[in-house]
Amino acid sequence: MGAFRKQLFYLTNDQLTTYQGEKGNYSAGLSFPNDETGWEAFSRHLAGSQNTPTYLLADLIEEDFQLDSLPHVLGRSRRALIQRRLGQLYRDTPYRQAVQQGREEFGRKDDQMLFSALTNVELLKPWLNALMKQKVPLTGIYSPALLSTTLIKKLDLVSDNLLLVTHQASGLRQSFFQGSALKFSRLTTLPDHNPDTVADTTARETANTQQFLASARLLPRGKTLDAVILTHGESLQMLQSACHDTPALAHRFLDLTDAATQLGLKNPGSVTLCDPLFLSLLGATPASHYAQTEQTRYYSLWQARLVLYILSAGVVTGALLSAGANGLEALQHYRQSQQIAIETSLAQSQYQTIIRSLPHTAASPQDMKAAVNIEQMISRNAPAPTQLLGTVSRALDILPQIRIDQLHWRVSTEAETTDNPADPQQHQPVPGVAEPAPSSVLIGIPKKPNQILLIEGEVVSLRQDYRTALESVRLFAAELGKNKLLRTEITRPPLDIKPSVKLTGNAGVEETDTKTRFIMKLTLRPES
Incomplete structure (x- = not known):
């Protein structure tokens, strides 16, 4: 039996009749008498019904109705009050329920309640035992009166x-x-x-x-x-x-x-009878009238399995759709790659035709292309002192007491930047000795080289004040150091104040227009 079919049982005091219900068509099936023979035959009939939702319509003489009123309370207190009243009215049966039918118009405005119950427990017991034994998903026990x-x-x-x-x-x-x-x-x-x-x-x-x-x-x-x-x-x-x-x-x-x-x-x-009318209402009934939780447990499990099946089907369908979409996309990419391969082959053929039609040259096209690339790289990375000199010029505008005597600019590799360039003459060519070929890094291949600027200058002061001279050189170095790509190093300060150096001078003699000389090394690193 499929998930969209249902079986209906119509129970009277004398017998139980089975119905099959699907899309508004209700047909009577077997009838089982209310005795041991009927109970056993009914249990055998239920075999294989574990996946079919089942509704039990109990049309019994022993159904009682009581009208009463209860104080209007809410929440847990309301549920406790209703259960206590049901226990007082129907102590000997668990098949009972209460329905609120409005409120009184005057006084405390109590809730108007209808209490009802199936009082013949023994009549229901063998049929429900058979359903539980076969693990049939019982939706609920319903009353034609309700x-x-x-x-x-x-x-x-x-x-x-x-x-x-x-x-x-x-x-x-x-x-x-x-x-x-x-x-x-x-x-x-x-x-x-x-x-x-x-x-x-x-x-x-x-x-x-x-x-x-x-x-x-x-x-x-x-x-x-x-x-x-x-x-x-x-x-x-x-x-x-x-x-x-x-x-x-x-x-x-x-x-x-x-x-x-x-x-x-x-x-x-x-x-010909009203039975099918009531049976047709069971599918739209929101909740059971009299069934207990343990009696509808297999229906809850059936619902959970159905939800899992639907989710699994959705996942599989989504996976198939995704696989289909990926397959179509792969086919489209394959066709595009074939088209690109054809166009590439055609372009290469045209290129070879053009190459063969050109006059013969001493250099191959590959060499010319490499030469152009090198020329463009040199134009882009070739070093120039413009940036360094601009930075120094702006610093001199702020510190006019600093005067530059000589500038020595050169480029170097990373390894050369660790040399001590205090003596500018150490990089001068030696007569009679062949100079090694310059490194390609010095002209910007494959990237911009470091630039080094050696400044020889002096601090102009009207009197001999080495403290002011040292502070001026320090401020000059700090102003240059604001450029994050520029590393400054004072290689020869105006006054060497190391503990190992001996200081000399004439007391009481003051020289005018004293010049305190210094040497400073600037290293400009290329931008990364």
Whole structure:
């Protein structure tokens, strides 16, 4: 049985009948008597039903209804109050429930409640045991009386004082409503289902129910009870003859064929009892009326498996779609690569044709291309002292007491920057000795080289003040060092103040226009 099919069980005091329900089509199957033979046969029938949602419709005489009011409270206190009241009313059965039907208009405005229960526990027990034994996913236990609330809404039968009379396999059920709220329901057995018996019993029981409702003050004084009777065929004609209207009781008749059509049942003409009408309402019922949690456990597991199956199917479908999309994209890329290969081959053929048509040259195209690349690299990376001299010029504008005597600019490799260039003459060519070939790094291949600028200068002061001279040179070096790519080094300060150096001078002799000389090395690193 598939996930979108369901099996329905219609339980009466005498037997249980199976129905198959799918898309509005309900067909009766096997019937099992309410004895040990029927219970065993029913258990064997359930084998293989572990994946089919199952609904149990219990149409029993032993269903009790009580109207009561409770204080209006919320949350946990409300649930505890309802359970305590259910325990007081129906101590011997777990199949019980409470439905709020509004609030009183005056006083404390208590909640108006309808309490109901299936009181014959022993009648339900063997059938439920068989369902649990076979691990059948039981959706819930439902009552035709409580389903009648949905039925009158779908058939548009809502009235201030409505008595719904339905002819079912279990007998004749009468349910009393005020508005859409169920107040009372009872089931009367029929000795047989002959039209005469049904008509006589319906007329007699409807009148008796009207008198009971009036005496129990459920029917307001002076109000007419509107009795709507659902029946079919010959029974309908006989009922119209047997039921007579009175000031207290008015009869209306609704053919089962019309009712089945309104509910969307297939083959409405084949409906002769009200059983299929109630069975058709089970799929839209939001929650069970009487089932316990342990009895619907396998249905919860079935729902979880169904969700996992749907998710798995979604994942597989998504994977297939993704694989298909990737396959199409790969095919498109393959076609593009083939097209590119054809265009490349054509371009190479045209290139070779052009090469062969050119006049012969001493240098190969590859050598010319390499020469152009080298020329562009040298133009881009060739060193020039412009940047260094600009930085020094801006520093001299800030420190006018610094005067430059000589500048020695050169480029060097990384290794040469560690040499001590205090003596500018150490890099001068030696006569008679062949100079080694300069490194390609010095002309900017493959990147810009380091630039070194050796400054020989002096601090001009009107008097002999070495402290001011040292501070001026330090400020000059600090101003140059603001350039993050420039490393400054004072290789010869105006006054050597190392502990190992001997200081000499003439006391009391002051020289005018004293010049304090210094040498400073600037190293400019290329930008990375």
